[in-house]
Amino acid sequence: xxxxxxxxxGLDLEAExxxxxxxxxxxxxxxxxxxxxxxxxxxxxxxxVAFVGALTVVMLVALASVGGVGYASSAAKDAAVSVKRVVAxxxxxxxxxxxxxxxxxxxxKPKKVKKAKKGKGKKGVVKARTRPPxxx
Numbered sequence: 001x002x003x004x005x006x007x008x009x010g011l012d013l014e015a016e017x018x019x020x021x022x023x024x025x026x027x028x029x030x031x032x033x034x035x036x037x038x039x040x041x042x043x044x045x046x047x048x049v050a051f052v053g054a055l056t057v058v059m060l061v062a063l064a065s066v067g068g069v070g071y072a073s074s075a076a077k078d079a080a081v082s083v084k085r086v087v088a089x090x091x092x093x094x095x096x097x098x099x100x101x102x103x104x105x106x107x108x109k110p111k112k113v114k115k116a117k118k119g120k121g122k123k124g125v126v127k128a129r130t131r132p133p134x135x136x
Contacts, residue, residue, distance in 0.1 A: 063069050 060069070
């Protein structure tokens with residue numbers, strides 16, 4: 001590194017460029033300053049801010065009239081919960097053991113076989129009652 005510094009020590013390009021830079025004339029600076037002060041941009045800027053504020057209020061009123069504000073807030077809450085789950089998942093996994101879907105679609109239980117009563121049909125065989133076949 002020492003060799004690098006010795007080689008470029010005498011060359012200070014930035015200082016030379018700053019020293020050789022020309023300064024603007026005082027008359028030009030005064031005219032530019034006066035032009036900036038009397039441009040009237042403050043009035044246009046305040047009108048722009050007022051317009052944006054009024055437009056925001058109109059949009060909020062329109063959304064509130066159709067229930068969009070509640071929908072948007074619930075969507076934001078749901079998004080926050082989802083992000084929280086992704087960022088910090090729970091260590092414990094909860095498994096639902098019993099539910100209506102399991103009652104309806106769960107594993108089928110074996111049917112109980114009825115024992116035949118004495119005196120009806122053959123021993124151990126139950127006669128099934130059936131309807132006549134559909135012909136219509």
